[in-house]
Amino acid sequence: MTKSMRAAAAAAILTAGLGSVGCVGTGSHRGGEATLGDRYRNYVDPCYPERYNHAARQATIAPFAQQVHNGHVLNQTIFTYNFEQGTDKLTPAGMAKLDSIARTRPAPDPKLYIQAATDDILLTDANADKIVELRAELDAKRAAAVQKYLATVPTYVPVQYEIAVHNPATPGVNAEFATGAYRTSAQNYSGARGSGSANGAAIGTGGGGTSLTTPPAGTPR
Known part of the structure; x- marks a missing residue:
């Protein structure tokens, strides 16, 4: 065997030995001495970059997991507007909300929430001492009304619902931008508030200059 062949064989053996080290060693020793794999792990991290990629991935995803949970809680919440004002009677929208929850596949989440009735019973001097009880x-x-209604809605699997009370802010978005985009869809979409108009009047430009056109009476704004 020539010198070059012996060098190539030694390199192959060394590469194979280091490649078999892996992220976790066997902890075996030869005669009380550290093995080649032990020495290798003392100098480098054999799990690079997977170990650090995993930590970075978890740190990035964790905040979104909380957002997902918060959104799910709101989706499981029956808000005060799902009941008739000041009563326990469900509105048609409230019934549709419960139908949607009960039809979730493979099974609905049994944890439900009710928005506290702070908007229905307002604080006054007359009820200040008993408003919490009211x-x-x-x-x-x-x-109880929610439980009673859900008992009439068929589900894929039997569900025992648990209802808690909390007081979240009522979620919503300003519909003015979407409404503006819809109304101007016949010309050009416009999502900006008040863009190209003054007090509901449309501004048109052309070769002859700028003209201000007032919409007909009764036109929704």
Whole structure:
């Protein structure tokens, strides 16, 4: 065997040995001495970059997991506007909301929430000493109404619902931008508020200059 062949064989053996080190060693020693793999791990991280990629991935995803949870809680919430004002009677929208929850596949989440009745029973001098009890009583009646209605909705699997009361802000978006885009869809989409108009009047430009056109009476704004 020539010198070059011996060098190539030694390099192949060394490469194979280091390649078999992996992220976790066997911990074996030869005669009490550290093996080649042990020495290799003392100088480098054999798990690079997978170990650090995993940590970075988890750090990036974790905040979104909280957002997903918060959104799910809101989706499971029956808000005060799902009941008739000051009562425990579900509105048609409230019934549709519960139908949607009950039809979730493969099974609905049994944890439901009711928005506290702070908007239905407002604080006054007359009820200041008992407003907490009044709101709690209405919340309990609404929870019972939800349970009663859900008992009539067929589900894929039997579900025992649990209802809690919390007081989230009512989610929503300003519809003015979407409305403006819809109304101007016949010409050019415009999502900007008040863009190209003054007090509901449309501004047109042409070769002859700028003209201000007032919409006909009764036109929605």
